[in-house]
Amino acid sequence: xxxxxxxxxxxxxxxxxxxxxxxxxxxxxxxxxxxxxxxxxxxxxxxxxxxxxxxxxxxxxxxxxxxxxxxxxxxxxxxxxxxxxxxxxxxxxxxxxxxxxxxxxxxxxxxxxxxxxxxxxxxxxxxxxxxxxxxxxxxxxxxxxxxxxxxxxxxxxxxxxxxxxxxxxxxxxxxxxxxxxxxxxxxxxxxxxxxxxxxxxxxxxxxxxxxxxxxxxxxxxxxxxxxxxxxxxxxxxxxxxxxxxxxxxxxxxxxxxxxxxxxxxxxxxxxxxxxxxxxxxxxxxxxxxxxxxxxxxxxxxxxxxx
Amino acid sequence: xxxxxxxxxxxxxxxxxxxxxxxxxxxxxxxxxxxxxxxxxxxxxxxxxxxxxxxxxxxxxxxxxxxxxxxxxxxxxxxxxxxxxxxxxxxxxxxxxxxxxxxxxxxxxxxxxxxxxxxxxxxxxxxxxxxxxxxxxxxxxxxxxxxxxxxxxxxxxxxxxxxxxxxxxxxxxxxxxxxxxxxxxxxxxxxxxxxxxxxxxxxxxxxxxxxxxxxxxxxxxxxxxxxxxxxxxxxxxxxxxxxxxxxxxxxxxxxxxxxxxxxxxxxxxxxxxxxxxxxxxxxxxxxxxxxxxxxxxxxxxxxxxxxxxxxxxxxxxxxxxxxxxxxxxxxxxxxxx
Numbered sequence: 184x185x186x187x188x189x190x191x192x193x194x195x196x197x198x199x200x201x202x203x204x205x206x207x208x209x210x211x212x213x214x215x216x217x218x219x220x221x222x223x224x225x226x227x228x229x230x231x232x233x234x235x236x237x238x239x240x241x242x243x244x245x246x247x248x249x250x251x252x253x254x255x256x257x258x259x260x261x262x263x264x265x266x267x268x269x270x271x272x273x274x275x276x277x278x279x280x281x282x283x284x285x286x287x288x289x290x291x292x293x294x295x296x297x298x299x300x301x302x303x304x305x306x307x308x309x310x311x312x313x314x315x316x317x318x319x320x321x322x323x324x325x326x327x328x329x330x331x332x333x334x335x336x337x338x339x340x341x342x343x344x345x346x347x348x349x350x351x352x353x354x355x356x357x358x359x360x361x362x363x364x365x366x367x368x369x370x371x372x373x374x375x376x377x378x379x380x381x382x383x384x385x386x387x388x389x390x391x392x393x394x395x396x397x398x399x400x401x402x403x404x405x406x407x408x409x410x411x412x413x414x415x416x417x418x419x420x421x422x423x424x425x426x427x428x429x430x431x432x433x434x435x436x437x438x439x440x441x442x443x444x445x446x447x448x449x450x451x452x453x454x455x456x457x458x459x460x461x462x463x464x465x466x467x468x469x470x471x472x473x474x475x476x477x478x479x480x481x482x483x484x485x486x487x488x489x
Numbered sequence: 490x491x492x493x494x495x496x497x498x499x500x501x502x503x504x505x506x507x508x509x510x511x512x513x514x515x516x517x518x519x520x521x522x523x524x525x526x527x528x529x530x531x532x533x534x535x536x537x538x539x540x541x542x543x544x545x546x547x548x549x550x551x552x553x554x555x556x557x558x559x560x561x562x563x564x565x566x567x568x569x570x571x572x573x574x575x576x577x578x579x580x581x582x583x584x585x586x587x588x589x590x591x592x593x594x595x596x597x598x599x600x601x602x603x604x605x606x607x608x609x610x611x612x613x614x615x616x617x618x619x620x621x622x623x624x625x626x627x628x629x630x631x632x633x634x635x636x637x638x639x640x641x642x643x644x645x646x647x648x649x650x651x652x653x654x655x656x657x658x659x660x661x662x663x664x665x666x667x668x669x670x671x672x673x674x675x676x677x678x679x680x681x682x683x684x685x686x687x688x689x690x691x692x693x694x695x696x697x698x699x700x701x702x703x704x705x706x707x708x709x710x711x712x713x714x715x716x717x718x719x720x721x722x723x724x725x726x727x728x729x730x731x732x733x734x735x736x737x738x739x740x741x742x743x744x745x746x747x748x749x750x751x752x753x754x755x756x757x758x759x760x761x762x763x764x765x766x767x768x769x770x771x772x773x774x775x776x777x778x779x780x781x782x783x784x785x786x787x788x789x790x791x792x793x794x795x796x797x798x799x800x801x802x803x804x805x806x807x808x809x810x811x812x813x814x815x816x817x818x819x820x821x822x823x824x825x826x
Binding site for chain 2: 384385386388389390391392393394395396399403404407408482483484485
């Protein structure tokens with residue numbers, strides 16, 4: 184187990200190095216950060232002064248070493264937009280995104296288990312067909328559109344929910360729902376199909392001739408056997424939620440999380456804030472995936488590690 | 490055959506249909522059988538003859554697209570089918586009536602320890618505590634001949650060989666001291682040496698627990714050694730049902746005779762193996778008369794209509810129009826199915 188952990192940490196370290204390098208190349212070499220940060224009207228003297236202040240006038244290799252040092256110590260300089268440390272902003276908005284992820288993807292994970300399992304009990308039955316249809320619709324609708332439709336219906340017409348921003352629990356409903364819908368659809372389809380597979384296996388027949396109850400067969404016997412593919416997809420949903428879906432959803436609902444802040448950083452030409460967010464998210468994802476691998480090993484001891 | 494107490498298990502004219510895209514396949518076409526306490530019944534026949542479907546019907550494993558279309562299954566004289574029999578079926582399944590499957594490699598849950606899989610039957614049916622269940626599980630593992638029972642209990646199925654897994658399956662099946670064990674080709678997936686061990690184990694347990702066993706097999710040698718009575722199946726019907734000596738010494742049904750003749754023998758060298766001509770009937774459109782008629786060497790015109798079960802001995806029946814001409818000269822008692 185220790186060997187396995189060290190191995191995964193080493194792999195994670197390489198991933199982080201690659202991400203850091205790519206971010207560095209994109210922000211420093213593809214386009215000039217000085218031009219991005221300063222208005223077009225800035226004089227050459229102002230540009231030189233800015234480059235000197237931010238260290239952008241140094242040789243590129245020296246910049247890279249400084250940058251890696253900053254990344255390792257989680258110091259990314261000040262945000263140009265808010266004129267305060269980028270990490271302070273990151274820590275401030277991270278909880279908002281985590282709340283949204285937990286409510287949206289977390290809710291989808293729990294709901295998909297029940298929907299998928301109950302649909303799988305009678306494949307082709309009424310519940311199964313209803314669940315499959317809804318899941319298909321959920322998969323087909325783009326999130327930004329669903330978000331706008333929800334705003335129109337619940338906020339504009341019904342006037343029961345606030346349109347956007349962050350406040351009480353009511354503000355969470357629509358963003359979480361929008362975030363959850365495609366994940367719920369994907370997860371439910373996976374639970375349903377892998378559960379149908381499991382329920383046709385011989386060991387389920389054994390459990391039936393042992394006289395075990397239906398709930399024991401579903402939740403004690405079969406569920407454990409679908410956990411590895413299920414948690415793999417859960418991990419994918421959470422990762423993509425953190426690094427992708429929330430950007431759209433937070434932008435639609437002006438939810439002050441990481442995705443919204445990243446969008447703002449792009450729009451306001453703030454490379455320092457953007458690189459802080461991108462690199463920190465990649466750290467989180469690497470650590471999260473190592474945790475998942477450990478969990479898989481605990482669920483299924485047959486999984487070979489290393 | 491009909492005493493004052495009802496038989497342990499009785500199948501009365503059971504029909505099982507499978508609704509497929511191509512039409513309704515008739516898996517069982519009126520199967521009647523009885524098993525008495527402590528008796529070993531061999532159920533033989535070629536693949537597709539309905540042996541496993543019979544076992545599944547008894548165990549309540551027939552699921553859509555299959556259904557028990559008609560007939561009844563009685564446990565100790567009471568039906569275990571339909572809504573009325575549901576409570577009884579649930580109370581005996583896994584407790585008084587248990588089953589061992591053909592393939593031990595896939596019959597155990599790969600992610601549950603052997604101990605948990607044995608203990609859950611005990612806690613469910615006998616209402617014992619976890620600790621008692623564990624102690625009993627150790628006893629059972631020991632009884633089926635697995636060494637170091639305490640350590641083995643915490644292992645997962647992939648740490649066991651096929652033969653060992655079948656022993657675990659037997660331990661699960663006998664955990665609640667059942668009255669009837671259905672063994673559906675319990676040795677087909679195992680090596681020959683392991684086969685003999687498993688059959689010995691089953692025989693020993695059967696004697697020790699006075700268990701009734703329904704042994705489904707292709708292997709007539711196994712039947713000759715272990716069974717008291719044999720039912721021969723073909724095309725979803727019972728062709729012949731007789732004590733084991735009668736089946737081998739004076740088989741009444743032409744199919745039984747063919748089956749015995751087709752068995753390879755050690756004393757016949759340099760000879761081509763004999764086989765019954767033709768193919769088994771299509772269960773989507775089975776012949777209206779005797780299902781064996783198209784392949785039968787002694788078929789009569791009468792065989793176009795379905796033969797009744799004819800009493801061919803004190804405890805023997807055969808479903809054939811042509812039995813008395815070969816073995817019984819006096820007119821026999823005729824039972825309609």
